[in-house]
Amino acid sequence: MKSLFLFANGRVSALEKDLLPPRMWQMLLSARDVEEAGRLLADTWYGRFLQGGNFENCFEQAAQAIEQELMELSEDPALVRGILHRRDVRNARYIWKAALSGHPSPVETERPGLIPLDVLRSALTDSEPAPELPALMSRSLEEIRSLQELSPAAIDSVMDRLAAAMEMEELPGMYPGFASFLAARMDILNFGIAARCRLAGMDRTASEQLLLEGGTRKPAEIAQAASSGALPALISDTVELESLGSVLRDAIAEKSFLEYSRESERILLGMLDTGAFAVFGPAPLAAFVIKKEYEISHLRILLAAKAARLERSRLLRRLPRG
Amino acid sequence: MAIQARATRMELLHLRKRAALARRGHKLLKDKLDELMRQFKILLSEYLGARQSLEAKLETAYREFIFARASMREESLSDALRYPGAVATVTTSTRRVMNLTLPVFDIAMTGSYINYGMFDTTPELDRSLEVYSEVLPEVVRLAGQEKAIGILAGEIDRTRRRVNALEYILIPELVEAVAAIRLKLDEMERGNLTRLMKVKKMTEQRREAADAVLKAAAGRPSTG
Secondary structure, three states, X not given: OHHHOHHHHHHHHHHHHHOOOHHHHHHHHHOOOHHHHHHHHHOOXXXXXXXXXXXXXXXXXXXXXXXXXXXXXXXXXXXHHHHHHHHHHHHHHHHXXXXXXXXXXXXXXXXXXXOOHHHHHHHOOOOOOOOOOOHHHHHHHHHHHOOOOOOHHHHHHHHHHHHHHHHHHHOOOOOHHHHHHHHHHHHHHHHHHHXXXXXOXXXXXXXXXXXXXXXXXXXXXXXXXXXXXXXXXXXXXXXXXXXXXXXXXXXXXHOOOHHHHHHHHHHHHHHHHHOOOOOOOOHHHHHHHHHHHHHHHHHHHHHHHHHOOOXXXXXXXXXXXX | OOOOOOOOHHHHHHHHHHHHHHHXXXXXXHHHHHHHHHHHHHHHHHHHHHHHHHHHHHHHHHHHHHHHHHHOOHHHHHHHHHOOOOEEEEEEEEEEEOOEEEEEEEEEEEOOOOOOOOOOOOHHHHHHHHHHHHHHHHHHHHHHHHHHXXXXXXXXXXXXXXXXXXXXHHHHHHHHHHHXXXXXXXXXXXXXXXXXXXXXXXXXXXXXXXXXXXXXXXXXXXOO
């Protein structure tokens, strides 16, 4: 029975050994400079992609290798779609925003996910939606076309909602454990957006429009809490995010979200590590892919901080490792 | 090169006038140099203070930006920064200091520096852009100050060269030329005096000789 993901999850168990252990993170954090960190990294799974000290290239190839594993192992096309369509949404944002804002030259895009870049480009001019475009993307494109004021901010607002909807509609169908992870991630994002809007001096209506559906807390509820200064209290009352109350309070007071990002990611990584994912299903594979994405993101932060000779204490304010 | 001048009284008078003019010019330029230096020091201390505070703020922004850049994909970061929502209008004017025209830059900002989606961007990007937008007026003002300092420094350099040229070259050369002409004239006067004395002496000798001849002629008995 293919849909049980028996082989895939056995393989995921083996692949998880390639995730950097806490001891390696300690060593990376203690590295004197970026060269030493690079030497340490060369002895890990990333070593096979590390050529000539080009970390960006290494991480890009590592991400491609993970995706390759995902596509080979996944017996459920929805999982592949859920993961890869996130990149298509980002590419759509770059291309559509540039075209509709009158940007003269072609803009940088990421590798295509499942939708070719040409399809995204021609989608703007085609009268009929392309069959490769998911329904959600077609709806968002229609929404953009119907915008009265075609500003980059308005397009971004639609694309943010599309990105959230893609993540919340395509991925969580795969068992409640994973759905609660995604809901927590959306809550964290929404609380962060509300706090950022508050610091930028936006009013309640403007910030509510930027909040995204899909979390356990409704956008209106979060916007109300933000306008009354009760965001830390509300996040303390949110399932899984209880410990973020004081962190968010400090973040708003100090206008620095390093600790908030660190603690949020620590919670999310904890949920991925200890989540009650059904063994016979796509969730462990999805969790592994997302863990690897976080790992790459944290390595980029670590190496950037080492290259800029940032002190270890400051790096530890952001990095949920070590 | 020493001043070449004919040793005449007219030239002497002319050179004396030039030397007096050079001394007056030297004093004026020296006063100008002192005032320029004073203005330069004021401007420099203002500039250094502003620069120090600016660098501290920029350090905060760069530190936040390091995390923003590392946490975000390069394409997302470029996309977020490609469409600025704030418009900065720089106005330029001038002010006069010691007959110099110094630039004054001012900046007015409208709109919000946050003009991107929140889904793929990080709070660190907001923070670094906030600091950058705060320091932009300071950067522009500092650019005006830096230009003014450059103009003042150039003028100080030029004035100092003029003062030095007057003090160490033109005035000493004029003084030397005046002294040389005076020496020459004195020498010529002494030569003339000696010549006159000699002529006088010769004239006296001739007169004495003539008198002696006349006396001798007067002492001889008359033949008529």
